[in-house]
Every structure is written in C-alpha cells, then in structure tokens.
Amino acid sequence: MSDIGGRSFFVATETAAGTNKPTGDLNMDHLEWTKDLNTGVNVIDKQHRRIVDYINQLVDATETGDNESISDVFDGLIDYTITHFTFEEGLQEKAGYEFRSAHQRVHKVFIKKLGEYKKDFDDGNVDAVIQVNRMLRNWLINHIKNDDADYVPAVQKMLGTEKKSGWLSRSLGKFFGGSDA
Numbered sequence: 001m002s003d004i005g006g007r008s009f010f011v012a013t014e015t016a017a018g019t020n021k022p023t024g025d026l027n028m029d030h031l032e033w034t035k036d037l038n039t040g041v042n043v044i045d046k047q048h049r050r051i052v053d054y055i056n057q058l059v060d061a062t063e064t065g066d067n068e069s070i071s072d073v074f075d076g077l078i079d080y081t082i083t084h085f086t087f088e089e090g091l092q093e094k095a096g097y098e099f100r101s102a103h104q105r106v107h108k109v110f111i112k113k114l115g116e117y118k119k120d121f122d123d124g125n126v127d128a129v130i131q132v133n134r135m136l137r138n139w140l141i142n143h144i145k146n147d148d149a150d151y152v153p154a155v156q157k158m159l160g161t162e163k164k165s166g167w168l169s170r171s172l173g174k175f176f177g178g179s180d181a
C-alpha cells in the first residue's frame with residue numbers, strides 16, 4: 001500500500017505478496033461478479049461489470065490462442081477502462097471527493113501498466129496476457145472494493161442533489177455516446 005495524498009492506495013505497480021513473478025499459469029476461471037463488488041452507485045457498477053466482462057473475454061480469447069482476438073480484446077479493455085476512469089474522475093470532481101487527485105494518480109499508473117503489457121504483447125511476449133490477467137484480478141478488484149468504495153458516499157450525496165439538473169445523463173452521453181454501459 002502507498003500513502004498518496006493522505007490515504008492508503010493499492011498501486012498497480014505493487015502486486016499481492018508472492019504474485020510478482022509470472023509463473024506461466026493463466027487463471028482461466030471466469031471472474032464471477034459477486035455482491036461485494038457492488039459500490040451501490042448503479043452507473044458505476046454497470047461499468048465495473050463491463051470491465052469484468054472484458055477480463056472474461058480476454059481469458060476466452062487467450063484460450064483460443066488467436067493473437068489477433070487477444071489483441072482486439074486487449075485494446076477494447078484498455079479503451080473502456082480509460083473511458084470508465086475518466087467518467088469516474090468526473091463524478092469525483094463534481095462531488096468534491098477529498099482524495100480525487102490521489103485516486104486519479106493510481107488510475108494513471110494502472111493505465112500506464114496496461115499500456116506496457118499491451119506493448120509487450122505486441123512485441124511478441126505472450127506471457128504479457130498472463131501478467132495482465134493477474135494484475136486485473138489483483139489490482140482492479142482491490143481498487144473497486146476499497147478505493148472506489150471510498151468515494152461512494154460523496155458521490156451518492158452529490159447525485160441525490162443533482163438529480164434534476166440532468167448532469168449525470170449529459171455526462172454519460174459525453175463519455176459513452178448516450179449509453180451508460
């Protein structure tokens with residue numbers, strides 16, 4: 001854990017104890033959506049579910065061994081995650097969430113790591129898929145359960161008072177082209 005801006009964050013450059021080195025084993029289990037992943041903000045939960053779908057698609061693509069499919073899913077996952085993070089940061093900004101700049105920084109590190117794994121994969125290191133799968137399961141899930149959960153009270157409060165202004169639907173339209181997923 002790292003102290004950033006007065007709060008502890010799990011940064012993507014860290015991995016859970018003992019999971020630093022690639023073992024060559026890919027966890028092929030599908031990641032199941034469990035209740036403890038719900039933040040309680042519907043719009044965010046939908047987006048997180050979509051990311052979990054991408055993780056499972058990446059597992060499926062890896063199972064086929066088709067590099068082109070893996071690459072396509074990988075790109076889709078990166079794109080969607082960037083859009084989700086940007087949307088989430090906008091929500092935090094609007095809500096005046098105290099740790100928003102630290103939260104943004106940990107998002108940034110994660111996106112950088114994702115990009116590095118993708119480049120590695122493009123350069124011919126197929127193990128990058130194993131590593132990214134592990135990072136998604138460790139870091140992303142931890143981030144959703146802890147760091148994202150932390151901003152929820154502030155965002156819920158803001159959404160409660162913003163209901164009539166249409167800010168949320170405008171924001172969804174801007175990032176997701178009129179759809180919230």
Ligand SMILES: [Fe+2]
Nearest residue numbers: 048088144148
């Ligand atoms: Fe999130």
Ligand SMILES: [Fe+2]
Nearest residue numbers: 088143147148
């Ligand atoms: Fe986040």
